[in-house]
Amino acid sequence: MSRIIIATSAGLAVERRLVLQVLGIGSLAAMGLAAGLVPRAQAAEQSLAWPKNAFAQKNEAAALDALFEKPIVVPSDKISLDVPEIAENGAVVPVSVTVALPNVTSIALLIPENPFTLAAYYPIPEGTEPSISCRLKMAKTSDVVTVVEADGKHYGARKQVKVTLGGCGG
Amino acid sequence: MRLALILLVAAVALTGVAPARAATQSDFETAYRAAAEAERQAGVLRNQWTPTETALKAAEKAAATKDYDAAVDLARRAQALAEASIDQAKDQDKLWQNAVLK
Amino acid sequence: MASTIRVRAVAHGESTEVQSLIQHPMDSGFVKDKDGKLIPPHYIETVTFDWNGKRVFTAFWGPAVSKDPYLKFSFKGGKKGDTLKIGWSDNEGKSDETTATIL
């Protein structure tokens, strides 16, 4: 109920952000201060086991809920998500994320059109740059979504990658 | 035009013959032998097609289940494909020169 | 048996850039073999990087990470000659680890 799917266009993003603030207050009230009372270090430690439940989810909302406990994801232009427009091969799609936000504690990568949505989750310890590159498989054309946790808040960015049938060429 | 005529004749022949009597093992063997021979010739020209091989195998399979109608059909298809590949090889034996970068 | 892990760690001023490549099939569980049977999922779940006993990076992966997975990140600290310890473990309980010298 409190989660917002990230918008792609800037205009929509602003609109959503206003909505978010309203919802944000609501959800904060609903949850009480419990979440805020968990010290960051402890939260980081807890996250250091492979998040089995999150990796088992088959849609974006469920995966994010499992990973972050109903996060409010705000689109952010401080996240640069670098993916190809057209994947040369869906089996190997280079993905890079660089975040220009302070106190980043994790970076998650999701591919909503894949059988399992969550592709990779990177807790970022203190002293490690909030910037990663890896290669992911994509079953078909989909958005690649990144959700970044920073100062206990959640920020997102997404971009579409077209995956076409290969099998020839070279 | 000629192709249309051939097809027409073939269609008439098929509709005329097929319902009259089901294909026998010997029909299959005749059709298969002809197809295999055409495919062998394509092999000599080093120009076999994979769909021909697929059709030949499917024909064998159909014959093994005694579905001779299907087996004959598949063998004839294999023969047509093999003959097309032979034609291709013979045509390309000269035509390839037109494609050479000069 | 050669290591399944390749690491290139280079110190640039205050931080160290780490790139790694791990030899692993990363089978998704959705691909069929030649006989049409599904290849069961087999993928790395966790990769860890330690520098001077400090955990500088953890990767949690699912089956959507590509075969022979590649990873790049940077951490503050690390200098030429320091060692980096890298380890992975997969969903079948297999694992490997190696050490690399920062260049």
Add this chain to the structure above:
Amino acid sequence: MRMAIAAIGRRAAACLVLLLALVLPPASAEQRSDPAADQRAFQAYFRKAFPSVGLNDFANGPYAVDKDMRKQWEEIMQFPPYDFALDDGKKLFETPFKNGKTYADCFPQKGIGIRQNYPYFDRQTGEVVTLDLAINRCREKNGETPLAYQVGDMAAIDAYMASTSRGKPFAIEIPDDPRALAAYEEGKKFFYARRGQLNFSCASCHVQAAGKRLRGDILAPALGILASFPIYRSDWGSMGTVDRRFISCNEQVRSVAFKPEDALYRDLEYFLSYMSNGVAIAGPGTRP
């Protein structure tokens, strides 16, 4: 007197040539064979079609002609997936056979930096010898079983040998020997002749449609196409040799492929490599 004999001889020779021309029309095609002229026309075509691509960059196939693909490739090349094969290949290459000899003993310059000279025409046996064939002959000569072509150890050894030749331009020679010219012509014909139910030639994709998209892929220009071999193809998820590529290309146009190292494939490799003389070896490489 001597002049008369010479005159008769000349006339007889002329008759013989005429007779031969009548009896053996295909021989005239071979007589017209001019590999050097073919090569000039071939390279000029691609240089004109892709004016911004440097000669050596043709080795990089689709990545030379498409910006978005190139960016993905550069990212992949930060840690190329053929690294494991390269290391395996070096180890295999350096491991002695049971008789104590090594691959190095079979090759000129101990096998280092020679990839650009393959395939070559062997005047003793009258056939085209590719690097892969030479590797297996080396094994057999030393009492070892030949390796399977296309993948695995063969691709790994290729990868290592190619890596020692990086930057060295293809330098294929076609000796003045009718058998060598015949092999070259066979390869050339194979390249340009349409085959398979889809009626494609190698040239349909890699000349006429080079640089264009076919389904999800960008088709590599034929010039320099073998300079990056062996390749790690993401589509295969593994390494493959020239044979593997030829066989998969043939199958894609629904043509029954030949066995690896079939004389036709060796001739094709001979032709294609000769067309790419001057393009530097860049293997091993990666492809989508």
